[in-house]
Amino acid sequence: MKFRPPQAFIGKAETYHLLPLRFRRLPWDQGRVFVSSLAGDWLMMQRSAFERFVGHDLAADDPLLADLQARHLLVLDQSRSSLAPLMSQYRTRKSYLLDGPALHIFVVSLRCHHTCSYCQVSRQQSSATDFDMDANVSALAVDRLFEWPATELTIEFQGGEPLLHFDQVRAITERILARNVTEKRSLRFVVASTLHDLTDSQLSFFKEHRFKLSTSLDGPEWLHNANRPRPERDSYRRTLEGIERGRTALGDDAVSALTTLTKRSLEVPDAIIDEYRKLGFHSISLRPLSPYGFAAKTHDRKGYTTEAFLDFYARALNHLIEVNRSGFRMEETYASLLLSQLLGPFAHGYVDLRSPTGAGFGAVIYDYDGQAYPSDEARMLAAMGDARFALGRVDQPVEQWLASPAMKHLMRAAVAEALPTCSDCAYVPLCGADPIDHFARQGDVVGHRPTSDFCRRQMGLFDLLLQRYDAASTQEREILENWALRSPATEQVEGALNVAA
Amino acid sequence: MQGFKIMLERRLFSDEVVARAAHRYTHFFGVELLSSDIEIGIVLTPHDGVQIPADLKSRFLNDALDERLRESVRIETADTHRELIQAALREASPRRAASTA
Numbered sequence: 031m032k033f034r035p036p037q038a039f040i041g042k043a044e045t046y047h048l049l050p051l052r053f054r055r056l057p058w059d060q061g062r063v064f065v066s067s068l069a070g071d072w073l074m075m076q077r078s079a080f081e082r083f084v085g086h087d088l089a090a091d092d093p094l095l096a097d098l099q100a101r102h103l104l105v106l107d108q109s110r111s112s113l114a115p116l117m118s119q120y121r122t123r124k125s126y127l128l129d130g131p132a133l134h135i136f137v138v139s140l141r142c143h144h145t146c147s148y149c150q151v152s153r154q155q156s157s158a159t160d161f162d163m164d165a166n167v168s169a170l171a172v173d174r175l176f177e178w179p180a181t182e183l184t185i186e187f188q189g190g191e192p193l194l195h196f197d198q199v200r201a202i203t204e205r206i207l208a209r210n211v212t213e214k215r216s217l218r219f220v221v222a223s224t225l226h227d228l229t230d231s232q233l234s235f236f237k238e239h240r241f242k243l244s245t246s247l248d249g250p251e252w253l254h255n256a257n258r259p260r261p262e263r264d265s266y267r268r269t270l271e272g273i274e275r276g277r278t279a280l281g282d283d284a285v286s287a288l289t290t291l292t293k294r295s296l297e298v299p300d301a302i303i304d305e306y307r308k309l310g311f312h313s314i315s316l317r318p319l320s321p322y323g324f325a326a327k328t329h330d331r332k333g334y335t336t337e338a339f340l341d342f343y344a345r346a347l348n349h350l351i352e353v354n355r356s357g358f359r360m361e362e363t364y365a366s367l368l369l370s371q372l373l374g375p376f377a378h379g380y381v382d383l384r385s386p387t388g389a390g391f392g393a394v395i396y397d398y399d400g401q402a403y404p405s406d407e408a409r410m411l412a413a414m415g416d417a418r419f420a421l422g423r424v425d426q427p428v429e430q431w432l433a434s435p436a437m438k439h440l441m442r443a444a445v446a447e448a449l450p451t452c453s454d455c456a457y458v459p460l461c462g463a464d465p466i467d468h469f470a471r472q473g474d475v476v477g478h479r480p481t482s483d484f485c486r487r488q489m490g491l492f493d494l495l496l497q498r499y500d501a502a503s504t505q506e507r508e509i510l511e512n513w514a515l516r517s518p519a520t521e522q523v524e525g526a527l528n529v530a531a
Numbered sequence: 532m533q534g535f536k537i538m539l540e541r542r543l544f545s546d547e548v549v550a551r552a553a554h555r556y557t558h559f560f561g562v563e564l565l566s567s568d569i570e571i572g573i574v575l576t577p578h579d580g581v582q583i584p585a586d587l588k589s590r591f592l593n594d595a596l597d598e599r600l601r602e603s604v605r606i607e608t609a610d611t612h613r614e615l616i617q618a619a620l621r622e623a624s625p626r627r628a629a630s631t632a
Contacts, residue, residue, distance in 0.1 A: 048604055050612035055597065068615060084600050117619040127623045451554065454601055480558035 046086065046095065046104045049116065053080060054456035058497050063456075069119035070371065070459035071101035074500065123459065125377040126384060126392060132180040133381055133393040135406060136171060136202055137188050138163045139195035140398055143226070143260060154190065162195045163398040170424035171396040172205045176213055177428045178394070184379075186220040188406075193223050196232055203239055220244055224258075224265075225272025225285075233279040240284075243276045245269060247287040247309075249295060249302035257292055273309065288315040291342070293334050299346035307358055315363040316346055318487070320407070336483045340490040347498060354509045361513040368495055369514035371460035381405070383462035383488075385446035390421065390437050400424045402431055404440060407466045419466060440465050443475035451479035457492045534563065535583055537591050538572035544595055546571060548602050552594040 050068040055077065063080050066072040075083075075094065082088050083104070088095055098104045102116040126132075140154045140161035154161040163171075175183065185206060187199045203219060210217060219241045236243065247269055248254040254266040276285040289295070289302055299316075306314045318339045346362065353360050367380055381388025382405075390404030400423050403409040408419035418439060421431035431437065443465035446452045455461070467484050468477030479485045499510055539549065546566065553562045553573045560575040573591070577583055584590070 047611075048607045050608045050615065051604060053597075053600070055593070060593070068612065081600060084603050113615060117615060120615070120619040121622075124620065124623075127620070454551070478557070480555060 046088075046106050047108060048084065048104055049102055049113075051103050052454060052456040052458065056497075057493055058500075064496065065101075065103060066456045066459055067102040067116070068459065069102065069116055069123055070375075071103070071119070072372070072456070073097055073101055073103075074496075119375060122375055123377055124385075126379070126388075127386070129180045129182075130178045131390070131392055131394045132182055132379065133184050133186065133388075134175050134178075135186045135188050135393065135395045136163070136168070136199075137190070137395065137397045137409070138168075138192045138198040138202070140190040141194045142190040143194070143224075156191075156194060161190070161398055163198050163396075165198075165201065167396075167398070167400040167424055168198055168202050169205065170400070171402075172202060172209060174394075174396070174402070174424055174428055175206065176209055176215075180215070182216040182218070184218045184220060186222060188222045191224055191226075192221055193225075193227065193232065196229075200235060203235075207239070218242070223272075224269060225276055226265075226268040228272050228275050233275065236276075237279055241280065243280065243285045245273060245276075245285070245287050246290060247273070247306070248289050248292075249298065250305045253294060253298065253302070256294065257290065270309070282310065286313065286315075287311060288317055290317050291319065291339070296334055296338055296342040299342055300349045303346060303349050303353060303360070307353060307360060312359050313361050313363055313366075314350075316343065317364075320410075336486045336490065339487065340494065343491065344494055347494065351498075351506055351509055355505065359512075364491070365495060365510075366513040368460070368491055369499075369510055372492075372495065372499075373511060373514040382464055382467075385458070385462045386444040387440060387463045387465055389419075389440055389444075389464075389466055390432070391444070394421070394428075394431075396424060404436065405466055407470060408436070411466070411470060419469075439475060443468065443477070449476060449479070451485070455489075457489065460492070461488055534561075534574035534576035535587055536565075536572060536574050537588055538565070538570045539592075539595060541567075541569055541571045544571060544599060545602065548595060548598040549573065551601070552591060552598045555594055556591070 051065055053063045053065045056062045056064060056074065061077055062074055063077045064072060064074050065080060075097075079088075079094060083094065083098060095104070095106070099106060102113075102119070105111045105113070141156050141158055142154070143156045175185070185203075187202075189195075192199055199221065206217065219236075219239055220243075221236070221241055222244045225243060225245045235241075246258065248257045251266040254269065255263055258265045258269075260268075273285055273287070287306070289306075295302060302316075303314060318336075319333055347365065350360060350362055350365075367378060367383065370376070370378060371383075378384075379392075381392035384392055388405070389408065393405055395403040395406055395409050397403060397409055397412075401409075401412065401417075402421040402424060403412065404419060404421055411417075412420055419436045421434050421436050443449060444463055446458050446461055446463040449463060452458050452461070452463070464484050465475035465477075468482060469475045471483055472478060472481070477484075495510070499507065502510065546564075549571050550564060553564060553575075556562055556573075556575055559581045560577050563574040563576070565572045565574065575583075575587065575591075
């Protein structure tokens with residue numbers, strides 16, 4: 031048998047067509063680029079090869095072609111190729127579009143016994159019962175909840191301190207459960223609380239209805255007490271007691287904690303992570319300050335630049351990887367979320383990183399006074415005197431909320447892929463639009479990306495994780511991949527991220 | 532402070548490419564676009580307190596080359612891009628509108 035030479039089977043690949051793609055020069059290696067497809071598949075390659083690819087100068091036997099085709103960056107022969115897998119992948123990424131809001135936050139009271147200087151909510155004194163949600167408002171809010179189509183609903187109780195108005199937490203939960211006998215939705219309850227003053231009766235109720243508890247723990251005792259002062263200066267001790275009581279009653283996995291980072295926190299990433307490890311937490315959320323509420327008033331004293339946050343985060347990530355290498359499994363929730371987008375095909379439940387925006391499309395907030403908002407940040411802006419993002423009141427049907435001026439205003443800047451600069455960003459298939467954050471920081475829902483803290487933080491974190499992944503050893507890659515792909519944790523991560531305790 | 536001028540050959544870079552590249556510098560610089568029949572360019576004037584980096588010209592040229600590549604991709608894929616998204620998200624169209632259509 032005689033075979034023809036290879037040249038008989040190949041030639042210059044004149045017929046390949048580009049598919050929609052975006053690219054970014056790697057900041058740590060200007061000779062290479064990160065290239066992403068419409069649906070967020072990606073690869074890293076030499077920029078010179080990328081230029082040849084875009085210029086249709088790749089030879090048909092170039093091994094890059096197979097990689098590029100597998101990631102839906104080109105199609106070789108349109109008559110024999112299907113784009114269905116790419117569309118399916120895109121639909122999967124955007125599957126949150128089909129369900130409507132799944133996260134429903136009930137603000138049962140603005141009262142709180144803390145006086146945190148970074149508080150992003152307009153808290154009230156613990157005796158100020160005028161700031162409690164009343165029975166009429168809560169009943170109407172539950173009616174609205176079931177007007178949304180989502181088959182899986184997360185109901186989160188928030189404050190202030192929601193346990194200061196526990197009777198309403200109980201009443202709303204029971205009303206939802208009674209209604210759900212016929213609605214048959216899948217329900218998940220979360221309470222965001224300091225966990226101070228938890229009673230046996232409350233714990234028993236939480237256990238019966240499989241509540242998750244989310245609390246705030248800012249790090250070691252000196253840091254936590256400085257950030258979250260109480261008159262008795264015992265916030266740390268009370269928080270630890272609450273965590274322990276919650277774990278004993280509900281199980282270890284039912285209690286999660288979040289860290290809010292002040293300027294002081296940035297100096298001690300290792301100490302914060304070690305505190306969580308000491309307490310047996312397998313996840314930590316390192317959250318930067320928000321530009322709302324009391325945090326806005328104290329920003330000069332407590333705040334910091336995005337660059338300082340990213341520098342902190344890089345040190346924290348290194349320490350976390352070392353902790354994992356030593357045998358203790360522990361993830362950072364936001365890193366897990368971004369890695370799940372980089373390394374996995376699925377949509378996520380985190381409302382602040384969606385396109386179209388999760389505000390109003392992924393989450394709804396029912397405030398204590400009967401006002402409804404598309405996000406917690408919109409509620410905070412209203413508390414600061416700007417109610418432009420208020421959807422309406424709980425005695426109006428949700429159709430009216432969706433047609434409200436607030437939603438029209440949001441929709442102007444809701445799709446990241448259509449925003450200036452974002453539209454060309456290689457990370458945009460994995461990122462989201464946050465028009466309310468841009469309005470709060472820049473006075474405009476569209477915003478200006480070169481000066482956007484949101485954009486710098488997102489780009490910085492994607493770059494950092496990608497660079498770390500690029501240079502990682504096999505063991506380190508496994509650690510990062512575990513953060514991204516362990517599905518039960520991912521669900522918990524999203525829940526934790528959506529909670530603002 | 533005096534601005535930093537960079538000129539490019541118009542036959543190599545479109546107005547849009549240069550404008551998109553220049554937009555990336557609006558954090559630290561005031562940007563003025565210049566245009567003639569044979570050249571297009573910019574003047575970057577640093578905001579107060581901003582130092583002009585030594586490699587500013589090469590950075591801008593790299594960005595302009597990248598924007599030129601993006602323009603090529605955009606031209607080739609714009610129609611496919613639109614059709615793919617419309618097809619992929621057809622089921623997300625409002626049901627009510629579909630049923631009355």
